[in-house]
Amino acid sequence: MNTADAASPNTLGPFEISQLMLTATANGGSAASGTLVGASDHNLLGGRIALVCNPGDELSRTGALGSTRLNEAGFAELMTAIGDKRAKDGIRTLEVNNEKFEFYVEIRRPIRELVVVGAGHVAQPMAHIGALLGYQVTVLDDRPDFATRERFPDAQRLVRTDFTDPFAEVTLHERSYLILVTRGHKYDYECLIRALRTNPRPAYIGMIGSRRRVRATYLQLLEEGIDRELLASIHAPVGLDIGAETPEEIAVSVAAELIMLDRGGIGSSLRDLERVTSRFFRDPNLSQGENEGGRHEGQFNETDT
Amino acid sequence: MTYEDDKTLAEALKTAREEGRVCALATIVGTRGSTPRKVGARMLVDPKEGLTGTIGGGCGEAEVIESAYRVLKTGFAERVRVDLTEDFTTWSPAVCGGVMDVFVEPVEVQTGDQEQLSKESRTRAPNR
Helix, strand or coil: CCHHHHHCHHHCCHHHHHHHHHHHHHCCCEEEEEEEEECCCHHHCCCEEEEEECCCCCEEEEEECCCHHHHHHHHHHHHHHHHCCCCCCEEEEEEECCEEEEEEEEEECCCCEEEEECCCCCHHHHHHHHHHCCCEEEEEECCCCCCCCCCCCCCCEEEECCCCCCCCCCCCCCCEEEEECCCCHHHHHHHHHHHHCCCCCCCEEEECCCHHHHHHHHHHHHHCCCCHHHHHCCECCCCCCCCCCCHHHHHHHHHHHHHHHHHCCCCCCHHHHHCHHHHHCCCCCCCCCCCCCCCCCCCCCHHHC | CCHHHHHHHHHHHHHHHHCCCCEEEEEEEEEECCCCCCCCCEEEEECCCEEECCCCCCCCHHHHHHHHHHHHHHCCCEEEEEECCCCHHHCCCCCCCCEEEEEEEEECCCCCCHHHHHHHHHHHCCCC
16 A cells, blocks of 8 residues: 555545534535444444535535445435434444444534624623534624623624624524624614514524513514514523523523523423422322322332433 | 534544544444433543543443553454443442443554555545
């Protein structure tokens, strides 16, 4: 073998894959990679391929697993994964020439962007927690001394804007999460109506405010001809009810709502959902019939895991 | 894994490569029941820099690290099944309640490592 192989796509390892996937998602594309993690021929283990789908739907393939048929089966699986928005990372089975291979598939979507409008006291912890959750964070304000690097050390972008045309420099898309926390409801309103009229619309629009303020804003939006259904899609007041009061607590509440929507949670205490005490332990103060579960006095069952 | 996790891992891989070190990469490829981390979680074992990322801390990580050192020695990937269903009263850290499948593979240094290279080319190159 010679050194020319070093540049060959057949030597696609974890390092090359991670670079490829990062570049693709940072450029607004999707990527799927597949690794052989189960095969009777141990030499095939760790073989990798990747499929990158760039924003213009242009596809590129890299790497090889082994035989042509195995490669074809692998790429077909990646194609399915990348096209299915609900596809999850995990093992798929490839069947080639009556032999089964375990093929671990991983999918990366374009990264999500958290657009925080207003650079005040709620925006600071909001940008921080957004970055912590893996969002690319953009902070907008019309005041140059607020959207500063010192105040927002982990924001990706700080944009000075005019609230009459707030998104002139920031393109909103299906993976934008918009948080409206400007210093005045007039600005929130102006940004909100802009955001509702963009196409494609952001994945999430949240606006801070009391019930009264939200109601007044909606009233005005209805008068402007925004339909009711669209209003219902706005998250206002923003966040999950955890009794948040301080800016930091509000940021946690908003972050909790974002995670809940993303992962499909319901925002209750796990304690209340799991009810471990009442389900698995008898209450000595209740009669037999009143006890809910308590079937084995806390003994574990096969199904309890 | 989030974009940031991916970036952290990529940086650790890059450092190891630049300094010419072979590392072992552990990936959770399957889980059943309750496990501390889910499919896709990764941990890099760099013999000099130590660990980057986690696949669940105390719960089973030690077993995977052991496998990682084996992989570094042999150069062959392994599948490890970590059983976290031990009885609670054993006070073992492995009581989360689930089982996870971890793929542990060597991350080879490609430049100037002809032996590794030719091995890879033999097994993965043909038929393109």
